[in-house]
Amino acid sequence: MFSMGDEENLSIKKNDSSTVSAKSIVQKKLEELGMKFCEEIDRGVFPTIQMKSRSTSNIFYSPKYKQYILGDSKVTRSSRNIAHLRPFAQMVWTAYFVHELIKQKKTSTLRDVYYSAQAYDIFFKDQSESDNIITDLETVIEHPRESFNVFPEERSAVFGDLTIEYTVPGYEGRRMNLSSHPDGVMIGPALTDARFIKTSADKVIVIEKGAMFTRFVEEKVYERFNAILIHTAGQAPRSTRYFIRRLNRELGLPVYIFSDGDPWGMHIAMVIISGSANAAHLRELTTPDAKWAGVWASDIIDYKLPSEKLSEIDIKRLKELKNDPRYEDRHWQKQIDLFMKIKKKCELEAFSRYGLTHIVDKYLPERLKELGA
């Protein structure tokens, strides 16, 4: 899972076992790192570690990858340097700890790693110090922390016709269809590591709001539009972004994102598409081909939607997005300008103004057609 992969080799891989072999790649990389330290000690030299710099001066936007990436500037951490000794030791322990997680097939969270360190007499002054070391390790190993079993606390849900096969202990080989439970099943470690077996879906629809997710399930959007539905519950957690990418890359499904019609909703869509500057050292958390499907500023006018006035903070945020390189595309720029002009925003639920099923009966088919689905 969470394989870094070759950037040139991103064609559709159907039902292969990429998620499992990728985990063994991470395990191997961690072991090579340990070997390197041992050999250095054997040779009588102080162990060092080199990684790409994550300072803001080394973060650039790449139009090719449609995301932030790190430049060529590097930092070296040496156990010889007394100022480096503490973070160096912390990273060695963290690498050991996550290697144990993989070996024992256990998962953990950032918070848990912070406390677990104390069991080994490794002390972090607070969680931000341990979080930072884990990001260092992501940079060195070139895989997201989920691939060494450190998962986020938040979860979101999925519903649709996709049969998966578990690889987690106690469930190996067991299959489930993701339409088994109409309230949706959680996207957690088990689903992240599952193999994709079979689907009749030809698209993925991502929804920010739980109310709309439930509406879409009730109105059988999965059947009427052959879609896998994903509920992000606001800003999509990393494992959900990774799951969306897998649906897009491994199954070749186009992805359409519906979020509130305001700068915050736009950014929920954008982070799924292009990721965040914080994850400039990773590629596995973006879906550059995903499409922002609404609510657009122009929808507020075209669909005569109930709206609210933009607040000062909304306007400030729109100005920031206007100059954000991820928003350089003409459609996004046009919509930002229109939000500014009409000074209005609108939620997904606003379609209920024309009846509960209006969003599914009218807006959804029109928008999917418009986007060439």
Add this chain to the structure above:
Amino acid sequence: MFSMGDEENLSIKKNDSSTVSAKSIVQKKLEELGMKFCEEIDRGVFPTIQMKSRSTSNIFYSPKYKQYILGDSKVTRSSRNIAHLRPFAQMVWTAYFVHELIKQKKTSTLRDVYYSAQAYDIFFKDQSESDNIITDLETVIEHPRESFNVFPEERSAVFGDLTIEYTVPGYEGRRMNLSSHPDGVMIGPALTDARFIKTSADKVIVIEKGAMFTRFVEEKVYERFNAILIHTAGQAPRSTRYFIRRLNRELGLPVYIFSDGDPWGMHIAMVIISGSANAAHLRELTTPDAKWAGVWASDIIDYKLPSEKLSEIDIKRLKELKNDPRYEDRHWQKQIDLFMKIKKKCELEAFSRYGLTHIVDKYLPERLKELGA
């Protein structure tokens, strides 16, 4: 579902169809309300509506029910009174709308109801006005809004050996076992309305944190301790509190709640047990027999847990809890005093200080034994 029931008739009801018949009771009550208005109009009198007052002067703590309840003071809303006309009309529409929801087997949310009103030219000046009318309707009908299909946006998850049978459209009669997906399945409208068919569990363990929920699944707590596991994701949403109550009442399972060792964690446990003053007009959202299983202030000492200093806000909150009638029990009082004395707080994850599985291998069995499980 969400039947108000007779307070004296709360014995264990195994696998009956109470959830379905209760929904038809709500439907009938709504129809009777409409009939009453029609008859009044036929008789040439202005329709009125009477309900218990929800003003703070009419909210009392009941040691018998272990929750806040409303007193005998009543308010009358008359369509004759020009000042009452607006909320009266709003309530008539809301009653009509939720009756349609039940008839059409659709669900909605508070936000959705607010927007839907505009489709009928009924206007609320903001969502708090429509939320308030829905609470009025709960008070009149004496059932929580979930029983007329208005659900919260937030969700939490469940995992364990419990076979349920769906009653929602398209899924009628289909069964699922809640241990099918190791990440947990969402607690939404479909699960709320499901029948309980079969379980091998003899207890329910409720966990505030996702990290611990995942740990408990990975360490097979459901098998080792015959437990159904519930993840509340912080303060338990209403449908989750209702689901916990059903497990306790219909299946006779004792409930143990694990939350962070601080006033906020205590209150997560307390709201599951005794509810909130906001829901004083309802009985279906509490589980008076549920037990707060930790983290106690005494655990910080007894288990030598890593802790943080209480903040000013924590101390202020503890003082409030100290005088809250729901906290009158001796054990809670003792723990509040001890938190104040040691001036420390502690999270569930702190047990990882002794290794990832310490909480499951040592703390959990010791605590369950202590509580007589």
